[in-house]
Amino acid sequence: MKQNFLFQQLYEDQSSTFTYLLADSNTKEAVLIDTVIETVDRDLKLIEELGLKLIYVLDTHIHADHVTGAGEIRKRLGIKTAVPKKANVPCADLNLSEGDEIKFGEFTISTLETPGHTDASLSFYCEDMVFSGDALLIRGTGRTDFQSGSASELYDSVHKKLFTLPPSTTLYPAHDYKGFTSSSIAMEIKHNPRVGGGRTKEQFIQIMSELKLAYPKKIDQALPANFSCGTIGKDLGAEIKYKNISPSELQNRLGASLLVDVRENDEYTGELGHIQGSHLITLGESLKPFLEGYNRTEEIVFVCRSGNRSAIASQLAVELGFEKISNLEGGMLRWNELKFPVKK
Numbered sequence: 208m209k210q211n212f213l214f215q216q217l218y219e220d221q222s223s224t225f226t227y228l229l230a231d232s233n234t235k236e237a238v239l240i241d242t243v244i245e246t247v248d249r250d251l252k253l254i255e256e257l258g259l260k261l262i263y264v265l266d267t268h269i270h271a272d273h274v275t276g277a278g279e280i281r282k283r284l285g286i287k288t289a290v291p292k293k294a295n296v297p298c299a300d301l302n303l304s305e306g307d308e309i310k311f312g313e314f315t316i317s318t319l320e321t322p323g324h325t326d327a328s329l330s331f332y333c334e335d336m337v338f339s340g341d342a343l344l345i346r347g348t349g350r351t352d353f354q355s356g357s358a359s360e361l362y363d364s365v366h367k368k369l370f371t372l373p374p375s376t377t378l379y380p381a382h383d384y385k386g387f388t389s390s391s392i393a394m395e396i397k398h399n400p401r402v403g404g405g406r407t408k409e410q411f412i413q414i415m416s417e418l419k420l421a422y423p424k425k426i427d428q429a430l431p432a433n434f435s436c437g438t439i440g441k442d443l444g445a446e447i448k449y450k451n452i453s454p455s456e457l458q459n460r461l462g463a464s465l466l467v468d469v470r471e472n473d474e475y476t477g478e479l480g481h482i483q484g485s486h487l488i489t490l491g492e493s494l495k496p497f498l499e500g501y502n503r504t505e506e507i508v509f510v511c512r513s514g515n516r517s518a519i520a521s522q523l524a525v526e527l528g529f530e531k532i533s534n535l536e537g538g539m540l541r542w543n544e545l546k547f548p549v550k551k
């Protein structure tokens with residue numbers, strides 16, 4: 208490692224998240240990867256003590272277990288935030304895809320697309336280190352059952368992207384729950400019990416399908432907050448002011464509530480279809496003016512593909528003062544799985 212490469216691994220214990228500080232100690236330019244709202248003060252104090260000039264805050268993916276500190280740090284320091292392009296986060300300054308580079312001082316971070324934990328997850332490679340987010344963990348992987356995750360895609364991301372890095376590359380994930388702090392690509396190829404040790408894609412898909420993990424505790428607050436750069440719903444202890452409803456609850460209420468589908472036009476008319484009577488108002492600029500036309504006591508149910516974008520819309524409606532807001536859990540994916548009627 209070059210002498211002027213400054214590196215610090217930081218930890219947040221509620222969500223077991225690692226935040227990484229990378230800097231060039233000659234030019235003082237610095238970057239943070241995967242910050243947590245609760246530890247923003249600590250991170251900024253460290254940056255100040257070291258005399259660094261923070262220029263970017265990167266997120267490997269849209270986290271479901273904690274709120275990113277990116278928006279708060281941008282507000283305080285005027286830095287640029289960067290997220291995966293495929294995550295569709297309009298408030299971010301940079302939207303990163305495969306091959307995109309972030310420069311600080313004489314160093315460069317290269318972006319690798321490593322989907323599977325979420326459909327938009329990235330890993331960042333810099334100076335023989337890889338920051339893998341939740342794609343590859345130490346002796347584990349991220350879960351693949353939320354946020355359009357896919358075990359098959361994750362296996363390919365790990366095998367075709369991460370496992371093809373130089374074997375000596377140090378692995379720094381976004382989390383660890385067992386006390387590890389780093390690993391190497393060589394060690395994970397050999398010892399990772401899910402994707403290493405010669406396990407096939409079929410074996411990995413089988414392992415992931417049998418995990419039976421609990422619904423992430425903070426997901427309903429963290430996702431809407433993170434899709435808006437961590438600027439809303441910061442208080443994870445706060446009650447959610449909208450209801451999550453199951454497809455069968457919605458089926459029983461059809462006709463009684465205003466149904467708003469916030470997907471894109473081609474999704475609405477695409478293979479998952481849409482629910483009869485739903486209004487298509489794509490999440491974006493047109494949603495607020497549409498809602499303004501309704502009484503704040505109107506019962507509204509928001510729908511999207513998997514329940515993430517509709518959670519953001521629900522949060523927005525609550526902030527506008529609506530009192531009876533519901534979000535369809537699992538979105539049209541779950542609706543279709545349960546074979547409820549769709550219009551195509």
Ligand SMILES: [Fe+2]
Binds near residue numbers: 272
């Ligand atoms: Fe994650």
